[in-house]
Amino acid sequence: MTCCGIRSGHRLIWIGVVVLIVLRQDHWFWDDPSLVAGILPIGLAWQVAISIAAALLWYTATRIAWPADPVETPTVVTHIGSAGEGAGVADVGTGSELGSVGGEISGGETSR
Amino acid sequence: MSLHPGLPQLVVIVAYLGLLLMLAVLSNLRLKATRADYQLASHSIGPVLLLLSLFGTTMTGFALVGSSGEAYRAGIGVYGLLASSSGIIHSLCFFTIGLRVWKLAKRHGYATQIAFFRDRLESDRIGLLLFPVLVGLSIPYVLVGIISAGGILQQLTAGLWVDGPLGFATEGPYRGGVPSWLGAGVVCGVVLTYVFFGGMRGTAWANALQTLVFMVLGMVTFVIIVNRLGGQSDLMANMRRLASELPATVATRSEMARSQFFMYLLIPLSVGMFPHVFQHWLTARRASTFKLPVVAHPIFILIVWLPCVLLGAWATTPLLAEAVQVAWQARGFDTPPPEIPANPNYILPYMVKTLTPPLLGGFLAAGILAAIMSSLDSQFLCLGTIFNNDIVMHYRGENRVSDAQQVYCTRGFVIGIVSVCYAIYLLTAAQAASVFALGVWCFSGFAALFPIVFAALYWRRLTKAGAYSGISAAITSWAVLFYFAWTDPEVRLGDFQVMLPWGEQSLAIMPVVVMFASSLMTMVAVSLLTRPPSRETIAKFFDDANVGGAAD
Numbered sequence: 001m002t003c004c005g006i007r008s009g010h011r012l013i014w015i016g017v018v019v020l021i022v023l024r025q026d027h028w029f030w031d032d033p034s035l036v037a038g039i040l041p042i043g044l045a046w047q048v049a050i051s052i053a054a055a056l057l058w059y060t061a062t063r064i065a066w067p068a069d070p071v072e073t074p075t076v077v078t079h080i081g082s083a084g085e086g087a088g089v090a091d092v093g094t095g096s097e098l099g100s101v102g103g104e105i106s107g108g109e110t111s112r
Numbered sequence: 113m114s115l116h117p118g119l120p121q122l123v124v125i126v127a128y129l130g131l132l133l134m135l136a137v138l139s140n141l142r143l144k145a146t147r148a149d150y151q152l153a154s155h156s157i158g159p160v161l162l163l164l165s166l167f168g169t170t171m172t173g174f175a176l177v178g179s180s181g182e183a184y185r186a187g188i189g190v191y192g193l194l195a196s197s198s199g200i201i202h203s204l205c206f207f208t209i210g211l212r213v214w215k216l217a218k219r220h221g222y223a224t225q226i227a228f229f230r231d232r233l234e235s236d237r238i239g240l241l242l243f244p245v246l247v248g249l250s251i252p253y254v255l256v257g258i259i260s261a262g263g264i265l266q267q268l269t270a271g272l273w274v275d276g277p278l279g280f281a282t283e284g285p286y287r288g289g290v291p292s293w294l295g296a297g298v299v300c301g302v303v304l305t306y307v308f309f310g311g312m313r314g315t316a317w318a319n320a321l322q323t324l325v326f327m328v329l330g331m332v333t334f335v336i337i338v339n340r341l342g343g344q345s346d347l348m349a350n351m352r353r354l355a356s357e358l359p360a361t362v363a364t365r366s367e368m369a370r371s372q373f374f375m376y377l378l379i380p381l382s383v384g385m386f387p388h389v390f391q392h393w394l395t396a397r398r399a400s401t402f403k404l405p406v407v408a409h410p411i412f413i414l415i416v417w418l419p420c421v422l423l424g425a426w427a428t429t430p431l432l433a434e435a436v437q438v439a440w441q442a443r444g445f446d447t448p449p450p451e452i453p454a455n456p457n458y459i460l461p462y463m464v465k466t467l468t469p470p471l472l473g474g475f476l477a478a479g480i481l482a483a484i485m486s487s488l489d490s491q492f493l494c495l496g497t498i499f500n501n502d503i504v505m506h507y508r509g510e511n512r513v514s515d516a517q518q519v520y521c522t523r524g525f526v527i528g529i530v531s532v533c534y535a536i537y538l539l540t541a542a543q544a545a546s547v548f549a550l551g552v553w554c555f556s557g558f559a560a561l562f563p564i565v566f567a568a569l570y571w572r573r574l575t576k577a578g579a580y581s582g583i584s585a586a587i588t589s590w591a592v593l594f595y596f597a598w599t600d601p602e603v604r605l606g607d608f609q610v611m612l613p614w615g616e617q618s619l620a621i622m623p624v625v626v627m628f629a630s631s632l633m634t635m636v637a638v639s640l641l642t643r644p645p646s647r648e649t650i651a652k653f654f655d656d657a658n659v660g661g662a663a664d
Contacts, residue, residue: 020200033360038352041363047192054199054410062403
């Protein structure tokens, strides 16, 4: 999927989300006590259909709007940094930035 | 000591708790001696385990006990209030927030929300504001689990030891059952133990096991109870009979305000700011690992919520009292069956206890406890992690705290938080609070923080001051509204609304709307009035090369 393809895919998914939100409000079966197949009140059956439609929408998202996996660059350190405004969590960089760091280097001993 | 069928239930529950402890020991053997493994399972979790652990984490006592209780009280509309909306919104959060956060965390090494916000907002002190807010909002969430666990254990073992000490003999409908203070305490103790032993890997395994347990046993519960309630020859005939007896007010949303139904849509946004869900996101092996959770989450919610809502709704029919009477006599008891509980929290355990065989009832109780514990464990682990990483290590310096000190501090803090929750449970009116209402208040607070995380990921103009003011507005409005709701003797906690003048009438607004709007508006206004973030930060968080091409 190209960048533009993903963008248009995103647009479609957002439209789908808005449509589902509108349909979920379900003004039309609000006071209707009739049953679907003699079992489910129709208002509940409608909401069940919304759940299934949501799963289908998100399946579509994985097909048309899913970003590519980033190049696997190992995280080097879960560095905590030290206090001080602006210190924050140090940017720990990646294997590619730091050269040939193979595999994951742990961020210290376990807290077991 | 007189024994009661409550004994088989207790034996099964104790065996299940023992199984969880064994799982913790096993996962401890696989635990690598690194902090990354303890806190994030070395980013090694695959799609199935991520789906099960994320789902187990988001489904609490709220989903089983709360949903059935609320359906019993207010009808089938409760499914639309939170289940179908969560199917849309939770997956939306996984897709737009989780995936992007995972990529940034993978690249820059964040292990907690606070670490991410410190870097994005170029502010070290944001942790001092966010830490108490996240911990404070987690307290009602933990309370939901404690209330549910204590109540279920007591109810399902009622009659076990009617002349026992320590509260067993307390008069009431659940006399002889394991006292709620003891049941809740034991459940907390078991969860704490397996979290301390197994870390994130153990928690993910336990969550997966517990999710499977409560989903499978939930369906078994549904079939058995429906067959007992309907009294007909087969499942479909029973369901048709029960449906035909439903009062119109329960089978529709006629008693529910349309505006309130719409406003509930904001509640599931809370998942975007749950610290424990954030931590689970970071365990994913790769971006594509998110696909299965994103797609299957709405269906899993359907599988859990629909039976609970139907059971709660059908419990309003006269068939419940008849079925309980028949089942009670069939078991050979000459005493009248227990009365239908007034507290909606207890309607599901009541049906399990009175309508299912004792041994199976024990398994079903274990299933309900599984749902509760699969959230408590992630909350405990997460609270410990943010305390260790964002407070102890960050402010004392990584090299100045030994491993042993980290262990003591982290465990001490988690035990302290659980003790505070437990004390609130014992000493206040929280025991009587509706699980559903308490859950909604907790989720409302986290939902009010959603604009902050969304803006941090998608709005370049978000500034440090904007985030500070947004978080402050969210938590201030939450605290003020919760105080009014808690102290108002005339309104149930879950029914509290803010009344805005609207012409000659008043417009009822849910608290979450007020909190969300105040957070959003304050954040945007202050951000626009203050200096934008540095170019380096913008490049780091919004350049596609740095974010790995995540969704914009």
